[in-house]
Amino acid sequence: MKSPILAQCVLQRGLSLSSIHCGSSAAMIVPASGLYKHEEPASQLSSSRKINRSDNSRTYCFDRVHETRLEVSLKSVLNLFLLGKFRVAWEYGNTTFFNSIFKPILKRLSGTKSLCPKQRSRRKSKSSRSEFAIAGKNIIFVGGLGCIGMHTCREIVKKGPKNLLILDKIEKSETIKNLQELNPETTTVTYYPYDVTVSLVESKKMLTTIFEKFKKIDLLINGASILDDHQVEETIAVNFTGMMNTISALMDFWDKQKGCSGGAIANICSVAAFNPIYQLPVYSASMAAVFSFTNSLAKLAPITGVTAYSINLGIMRASLVGQYNSWMDVEPCVVHLLLQHPTQTPTNAARNFVKAIEANKNGAIWKLDLADLEEVKWTGFKHWDPRI
């Protein structure tokens, strides 16, 4: 006896409709037909029975191909739909398993089904933007006692968040006290000792403590970084791994996939992510990594519920008063050279920083240079497109 059809997939070439038919208990990921210009990989279709149809479409009947990957496939279909990358016509789902998993999903989908991806993303970004203001929110600022951190914290406190939680390696009690005094009736400023280079487990412990106390966090600002190309591993650990681990830990409390309600991430990056300060190749590379990671996070927002944007700081006079080492001492006077060009003060930068937070625009690439806030239309993307 023939094995039951697990999935039946109809691809209509040249049309915008793709369909999933769930014969018994599996779902296939079916991209919109526009993406199917090229031949499907034989490896995926080899176990299927191809049925050519008269209406310029093909039907693939999968017998047992994807059985073991059933759950991930179902999850994936949902994710792709939410990302607006795929259009799926739910013609039927006739098994208990399929319906029990997709029932709540189908309900949500029915509202958005007719939207094309562009319409959906526009609507989404508009609503997320208008939702966010600093006033009344709970905000975590990692590295909030650094140069730009301190100045931005001042501007944030003036806007009246409910709680500003400053996580930094070394306590500066005088600064915390001054911040608290800025807006004592509206805002509570709390300091937590936090070294971003601790393990993911430690980061999770710290955040568990915070969430137990504050219940909800609306915004995470990642601002811990060092600028010293003699310290290669430390630079990577603080600037890149630290930021990623903090975010990974936070996903336990924010990720929509885990039933949580999302949040927003502002990653402090640098203009050196656009174009490296080649005398500081380690720092510049770490910033390029943070920039790339933030762009990915933003694109994952429909899946995770966590929006993200990067604030790419230009050269700031105050943060460069010290002497920073270039890689291999290739340019011992790199700071002096940078300071020979126009710079910005942390006070000015902090004011614009707060504007970027208030804009709360998922995927935005903010350039905060020379006391000006500009949204960059990044052209780097044009050199390749993963198309998924």
Added chain:
Amino acid sequence: MKSPILAQCVLQRGLSLSSIHCGSSAAMIVPASGLYKHEEPASQLSSSRKINRSDNSRTYCFDRVHETRLEVSLKSVLNLFLLGKFRVAWEYGNTTFFNSIFKPILKRLSGTKSLCPKQRSRRKSKSSRSEFAIAGKNIIFVGGLGCIGMHTCREIVKKGPKNLLILDKIEKSETIKNLQELNPETTTVTYYPYDVTVSLVESKKMLTTIFEKFKKIDLLINGASILDDHQVEETIAVNFTGMMNTISALMDFWDKQKGCSGGAIANICSVAAFNPIYQLPVYSASMAAVFSFTNSLAKLAPITGVTAYSINLGIMRASLVGQYNSWMDVEPCVVHLLLQHPTQTPTNAARNFVKAIEANKNGAIWKLDLADLEEVKWTGFKHWDPRI
């Protein structure tokens, strides 16, 4: 009595000439006046005595300002000159100290002094390109037993290098044997066990052993990488830190600043550096970091004597046959999705890889996708310019 003038610096605004006058024992970094459109930072000039002159220039007399930074300043002047970023007129250097340090340098400078930076860089890149061929060279391939590594090694051996040193974590003796048999009379293939995540000290030890035996290495290919976004720290350690540590260790044997004779670096990167595969944000970010670092290395070539280029691979069918994890399982079928688009085979990619090696073009950004080799004119740089 007045302290002696340590340095006297003449900036002629609106003209291309800047001068260094060494009164007793210090040198100042003086960029070409074109860069001096903006006000000089007060912090650097506060201890100087400003003398306004009639010929649209200013003279700053530094008394004891830069005394402690004398050595780095001198080195820096040289580096800037070699980079072609600055034009310096050596009017006089009247102290023993100045002359003893600069004598060999002045000799070199006298030959190139009249060249404008553009002419110099053109001449340099042309000569470096024609110099390099694989035949007869000593080549290190880190990660040479991975998927693209193995195929590229085959193509390299066919071109007849003197030595191909394959450094990889796990030995594949059958592969080494096969490679050796490809061109046994011309090429010696040697395997060294090497885990790129070892410390810088260990990397240096390994390279010391290699240089003791082979004396000269012409090309380093960095190809060790992993693709698994569940392994965040491992991805960074292998893909990014490992590559940087290997290069840093090699600089002991290559860096012109240390009296060595340079070399070439080919960093295997990914098209995900241009535009992240957002379901693999950790991998993509690590590639963005490698890409940025390579671009910096290329710009440092006039100082270090070490040229560099990136070979950014597109999606390869064979390397994706396994199941790779997406970050936080945001897209369990990421590999299947990538494979739904046209890919390339490692064999085709390897042939083009060798073409990129033979081009040996410092700063080139090679896109090796769909079995095509294309030099990318990267537009990301346009969003900011460090101007140093």
